[in-house]
Amino acid sequence: MTTATSPFARGLETVGAWLLGLLWLFPLVYALWASVHHRDAATRLDLTAPLTFDNFVTVWNGAPFDRYYLNTILLVCGILAGQLVLGTLAAYAFARFDFAGKNIAFALVLVQLMITPDILISENYSTMARLELVDTIPAIGLPYIASAFGIFLLRQTFKSMPIELDEAAEIEGCSRLGRLWRVYVPLAKPTLVAYGLVSVSTHWNNFLWPLVITNSVEARPLTVGLSIYNGTESGIDWTLMSAATVIVVAPLLVAFLLFQRQFVQSFMRAGIR
Amino acid sequence: MSDVELRAVVKTFPDPGAGETTVLHGIDIRAGSGQFVVLLGPSGCGKSTSLRIVAGLESATSGDVLIEGVRVNEVPAAKRHIAMVFQNYALYPHLTVLENIVFGLRVRKVPKAEREAKARDAAERVGLEAYLKRRPSQLSGGQRQRTALARALVSDAKVVLMDEPLSNLDARLRHQMRVELRELQRSLGLTVLYVTHDQVEAMTMADHVVVMRDGNVAQAASPVDLYTDPADAGVAAFIGSPPMNLLPGRLDEAGLRLAGDGAGLPIPTAVATHGLADGRLTVGVRPESLALTDDAAAPLAGTVRLSEILGAETLLTVDLAPGEQVVARLPGIVRVADGAHVRLAVAHDDVRYFDHTSGRRLAGADDDPAPLERTGNAR
Amino acid sequence: MSDVELRAVVKTFPDPGAGETTVLHGIDIRAGSGQFVVLLGPSGCGKSTSLRIVAGLESATSGDVLIEGVRVNEVPAAKRHIAMVFQNYALYPHLTVLENIVFGLRVRKVPKAEREAKARDAAERVGLEAYLKRRPSQLSGGQRQRTALARALVSDAKVVLMDEPLSNLDARLRHQMRVELRELQRSLGLTVLYVTHDQVEAMTMADHVVVMRDGNVAQAASPVDLYTDPADAGVAAFIGSPPMNLLPGRLDEAGLRLAGDGAGLPIPTAVATHGLADGRLTVGVRPESLALTDDAAAPLAGTVRLSEILGAETLLTVDLAPGEQVVARLPGIVRVADGAHVRLAVAHDDVRYFDHTSGRRLAGADDDPAPLERTGNAR
Amino acid sequence: MAQVIDVVAEATHGVPRRERTARARDTAFAWALLAPAFLVLVAFTHYPVISSVLASTEERGGDRGFANYERMINDPVFWKVVVNNIWFALGTVPTSMALAILMAVWVNGKLKGRGFVRLAYFTPTILPMVAVASIWLFFYSPGIGPIDQLLTWVGLPTRNWLGDPSTAMPALMVMMIWKLAGFFMIFYLAGLQSLSPELEEASTLEGASRWYHFRRVTFPLLAPTTLFVFVVAVTDAFKIIDHLFIMTSGGPNNATNLLLYYIYDTAFTFFDPGYAGALTLALVVILGVVAVVQFGVLERRVHYR
Amino acid sequence: LSACSGGGEDGGGGDGPVDLTMYYPIAVGGPLQEVVDDLVAQCETELGDVSVEAVYAGSYADTMTKAQTASRSGDGPDLAVLLTTDLYTLTDNDLILPLDELDDDLSWTEEQFFPGFLAGGQAEGQLWSLPFQRSTIVQYYNKELFEQAGLDPEAPPTTWEELATTAAALQEAGVAEYGIEIPSTQFGNWMLQAMAIQSGVEDTAGVDGMVEYLGDDGTIEAMDWWLDLTESGVMPSGTTEWASTPEDFLQGRTAMMWHTTGNLTNVRTNASFEFGVSMLPANTEPGSPTGGGNLYVFDTGDDARQQAAYEFSRCLTEPERAAQWSMDSGYVATGPAAWETDTMATYAEEFPQATVARDQLEVAQGETTSHENQRVAQAINDAIAAVLTGSGDADSVFTGLQEEIDQILAPYAQ
């Protein structure tokens, strides 16, 4: 698209965007930097300091990270799958149907947005204990699979979709669920991918509830491994903490790079005029 | 058996500010099984809304929708087995042309081979074979419209609704599609409700034309009847391209006086007997009933305001008096200078008379037997 | 001064699968200042793309875009001062009709009173006064199109691009808009590039018509020249509604033989001298040049396949031989039974001759002076 | 919430019979769609909230009463954290939303190195909050932190950012803006994808500048996303407390303490579930009121399609 | 009190092994999980019929949260390592058992543990926990910087005046940005308690779960001194972060710091310079509070398990293992016997800094422990921050603080 902006203003914007980007990236860059330096160099920002991978070795040996990866991947996939299914169904109801109790129901969903599950861990622990799920991966995920955040987000997305496409599919004999699956979901792909990334990031990094509800290595996620290096009585060792952080987030960075194209695919209204 | 009927259907929309606006005031439309019914009417008169009510996309505020004689008001659109070409296409932007076309077939679980075959056939009919892999955003306007058309063609529905399905196609393609559609409709026995603004489509394709106006049915008849026997001045003025000229006329001793300095027309017997209180009426003359003449006794005379050469014919807009114009449609290319003074002959039989206030056709005029009709080579 | 020119413009799109697809193959289009230029051509031939390149919404892969003689390839759209009616309207869904219309005026900080006045005037021209407060989603198709039109009308741009701006309007409104637009264009001295599929619009509005085909300019000429002197069979077949009949012909001793059992035509002098190797050529006959006759020596004869009564005229499709049809356009309502055997007279002067392989107009044929043209009341 | 009453009223009168049956069908279907989500919501949100609020009426000794609420009204720390939270929301929400939109517009356009910049903006979302807090703790370290090093370099006096009540809160706000802007950017970016490019073309032709187009077309059309982000941003301003555990623990002297952190402390550090329940109810009420206001004012103005 | 009667059964009894769960935090950096697992395995073998699942439960706070949450669901741990200061919180919530109920004769504890550590487990005339990972506050100093500043690296300051002058001297010499850092966040109350002890305040550990020393003149004097240090510039102004103080010390930004002995291993492995550890300086007398965590046996209502848990915790705290844990973690070995083991003796020789904490125990008081302990600690921390950041003078803030604490503790007053 050609726009009214002059090349100069364009350039200025590019510079601005990049500067902001570097600023935003700085903490991660710092983490990367600290993770490959000795402890005494890490906080001195001495650019000539020698590199080392000892931190990674130390951290990797400090916890069964391989198992934690597996658990975390199972966990976030499970949560995401649940959230997408439950969220899509619920959002569809809110976005496209007019039904008795709609606003009450929506308000009840929003309550979850306002309460972080962290303060409900006591009650939720009891529930899990009653379900005999303590110390299992499903127990970590269950409280999160109905996400008000996701329902609200998808409701907004579905509501902005051209009703014409829904109508066209209805005429062609598509059932209500069929339309959800064949029209709404594919059209919401940018949002779904964005949501997926955010959800995965969130649960990948969630700590307190997984810590409380699990006891064994077989069920625990990565962040428990990371936690050993975070703010302890003896102070923070930024190099180990950074190395642990890098180990934890590296897959997320890769996932982001892989998926980012998916939410920049514009073809929204081309079929309608 | 797949006849469709709207009975006394009223449709009201909420309107910002105005509270509500009623766009259909109790219309009755019927399309018999296997019939091709065209809805015609000015922009905004409720054509699309009527189709959408038949399809079940909009619910009638009151009145009944019947398909095969059964009231279907409560049946959801997905269960009505109707195909539709939307005025705004409504193509799925995330699917290719092929996928768009087979969408309904996939929904109905038609086996893959079969649906591909059907889709290819339909694509060929509309000339899109080369574009099957494209997304709608990569198509031209006409190609999008044809995709929408093909999508309706592959469905097995016996009732097909089409909302200006050819409006963005060129004349040649449109001619071709017209023939194609009509043949398909006949061979499959489809019941078609078809909205168009194209007079030619209306006249050539329809078994039956429903002329709508302001949310009412103004007249429903066969195309020829509509042309020759318009129920009122409004319908008369709407049919034909360019439409019928409507001129104010006055009966006096000498005859029927029209605007301008022409000689006027002889009083038609039917009208004379009709007893018009003040002697005023509206006279309808089709452009093609007018011809240039040198006869000083010609009923109409005026100065040429505009001459438009269409190739096969020429349209002459003639100012009769201030604010009074007639359009004459003359065969071939006719060059007349703007501002020239011309006289126009009127084919008497082709004139229609209407009440000057209500616009109703004057009853007596019906006496003349099918007056526009003739046989043979007139030219 | 606001002439617009495309010079040797090539446009290539990336195409899924195929790598790239070239939709414009180096076209030259020129619209002089104050000219009304119509782009005509089959669906998908590149008309909208050409307009978008002029507007700056699409950049030319190669070639130049000139406005007022200055190359503007690099000038962003916003600085080109061009108004456009988009084929798919591109209305702002969140703004009312009024807000849509005044959008550009607000951009330009036109004082509120002035822009309201302008908008109301434009809305009145297109008959939308009653809908100013509505959102696009609450409008009918035609009303949306008119909103898009009004939006272009209020702009002060001297160059206006219109992409099938009347395609969804009824005949009456379309006629009215045609006159309106033309007047506006003349009085403001606008340079208009206008895409249409409507022959009448093309013929009546254009100072100049550019016929496009497959991303090339097939012919550019005044409307009448185009009609009377088509450069090749393709253009001939595209102009006119229904278009010119193209029939295979053979020269033999007796004369020019056409398909079917008709008597054929006398050999036109021009063609005879042209020296056709195998004696084969393509003969173009406009539907309105055909008339029913009883003369046994009529050049064409066949059985009626379809008769379409349009009211003012009747279209007769006649099978001459298997696979060979002609369409005749007869004035008035003509009732002929399907399957009847008819003979058709041909107005000799109106016949055009084309090379049977290349489709080129045979040079000699140009000798005949403006043959379709006549004066007076032919009927 | 408020609209509920309308709905109930609307459901019972003024609707033609046939529309009522269609509505009944919709109702059944919609609730079937909602059922799985509600099962989980009720089990893991509503039930625990109710039981913790019930616990708030239990007093030491086993009686029921409102002592915890009385105590809340008289608790200066409670009022302090509420006020803190309001400032925190005011300081973070508008800025992070504005930045998010700016970022989204930037990385949606034809920027050079778009993919990289996009990743840069998104990193705060990827990084675990505890790690982020540790890193920012370092950034803010008086003297050795990069911020102070920069200040020293340009000759400005350094500060004890987190140790000084007047700078601790703004310092945390900056970090939160950093954290949230990139997060919201993703949703704006997805929202931008649903806008028809033709609209930008149309307004460009009319001579609209990018800013004008943004203001008059893009932003209004992004309203559904904005409503979402706004509600989430406000609740997040009340909800995100992970950083406090590592950075300030709410100090110095409650200068950075937030309501939820106080609730958490009360429940799990002070072992006072009753009072925590009362505070929880206060949180839900505050956010609920804010949400009702947001919806009441905005939902009506949001143009969905 | 739901504790059931008599813990008569010996050694877990019953048939088959008893399955126990133990929660433990890791409060000092590094991979200590393996060490814990090793200790646990040793005791499993030794006791024979118990099997213990040792669950890492995050920080002390996380562990407390987890223990509390799980116990409420009847799914709690059998034993856990928790802060000694959480004692009253645990008893007030009926989560733990007094060891007297499990063992009629607890005299062995007096032999095995330093009395200063043992005191942290005593309340209401009963013993509730066994010392496990214990610490005190010590003074770390950078010998190299001392030398550079022309000070005697073997003569760290032993009084407040000396501290102030040494710090100022270090700073003036330009060898470090700050002379001393005493962290005031997170464990600020602990630091303050140390200063109060040094100013001669008694019963800072609290009496029967009540805290009464905050309004004392000595406490206010301590606070004033602390404020002086920050204001004189030998220490950063405002509050000083607990978590980043060790880093400042390791970076040479500060020449001295007060910090937990739990940090010893960390400093030892990461300091690129010679450092010394000394007892905290005295105002009127030397002194420091103890800190760290003890092993608690939880009230699970199952006699066999409770008994087994007790046996197990006893095993874990045996001198050999206490010595090993001390060397691996940096915590102070909990009793004389542990110090006398061969390995520990060698270690102390190699690394004499480790013995300072032990020696300091003689003048140590227990860490402040009260009902509503965290709330009280929070209140103290807030008051410290208020003074340090200049929002009130020590006198009025601490008088107010004592009133506030009295109010918090009023329900527990007998």
Ligand SMILES: Nc1ncnc2c1ncn2[C@@H]1O[C@H](COP(=O)(O)OP(=O)(O)OP(=O)(O)O)[C@@H](O)[C@H]1O
């Ligand atoms: N983004 C695109 N990618 C690939 N091909 C495209 C794209 N846009 C248009 N085309 C192709 O370019 C050709 C010309 O398109 P254009 O829209 O200019 O046609 P048009 O002449 O306006 O047709 P119509 O009358 O149907 O609107 C078409 O064949 C179309 O399929």
Ligand SMILES: Nc1ncnc2c1ncn2[C@@H]1O[C@H](COP(=O)(O)OP(=O)(O)OP(=O)(O)O)[C@@H](O)[C@H]1O
């Ligand atoms: N959602 C709506 N709210 C209010 N009025 C509406 C709504 N939809 C349509 N209308 C109005 O109803 C009338 C009929 O609309 P409809 O689309 O049926 O017209 P149409 O006959 O198809 O016209 P066109 O030929 O222009 O497509 C129009 O005047 C239109 O403005």
Ligand SMILES: [Mg+2]
């Ligand atoms: Mg319509």
Ligand SMILES: [Mg+2]
């Ligand atoms: Mg086009």
